[in-house]
Amino acid sequence: MTTLSVIIPTTVKDSKLLERAIDSVLTNRELDIEVVIVNDNSDTFLLAENFLQKYSSNNISIYQNKGVKGAGGARNFGVKQASGELITFLDDDDFLLPGRLECMVNRFNQPDDNIVLVSTGRVYEYNNFERIEVVRKQIFGRLKLHDIFIHNQIDIGFMIKKSTFTALNGFDTTFKNLEDWDFIIRCLSLGDAYKIKSHSYIVKNDDNPNRVSNNDYLGLKQLASKHKNHFGDKWFYKIKTQELRSSGALSLIKSFSLSYKLKSLYPMKNYIATLVRK
Structure with a gap:
């Protein structure tokens, strides 16, 4: 059976949301899954007794990040701890719908040597489900580099072989944000992605002036500078x-x-x- 590691970086802003994320992974019972939680907050210890008791029967490991701080650095650190052949990522305030991971693993197991990354569609959830929104203009099926190099079609919950992620040196931790888009550009230089037509990655997208995505211009500036010579x-x-x-x-x-x-x-x-x- 294919082994899968799910990397969840967290700063423990909301333990209930973190538990929701973990629980959504554990619904995928047909897979050999380990959950790697990376605490990126030096001031918060995640090893609360009730937390450990709740998940004591599951294959869950909790690590304090000793690498570069920030989402990219925490994910890179988590991958180093992971033992799965495949890896995927989940933000601590997002969650997965049942069956998502099985579909992605099954797609990876199909004989197609040119698929290096698998993803699905996503849905935005606002203010505790006051409103939901299916992300518009999503492209499904086989995606090539030209499909994502102007607008990123692939969310952070993509699945990839650990060996491929490592060969690409993971996320560029110099990026202020959009490090996932930079990684996907580099990854699709090796082969294609496949985006399954399943809206099964739920993104918490509350109206919050402090959201990292409100500062996308920082990552866009770095992206433009890094890849100008190529594109x-x-x-x-x-x-x-x-x-x-x-x-x-x-x-x-x-x-x-x-x-x-x-x-x-x-x-x-x-x-x-x-x-x-x-």
């Missing part, structure tokens, strides 16, 4: 457009300038979209 100027200017839009700095003049450089209305369309949202 060229047109790609670079599109990512710069996203960066400026994310930071609130995409003005009419800048969008005109970028549209001229791109010979495309892409920056102008993004500028108009910012006006519509105001």
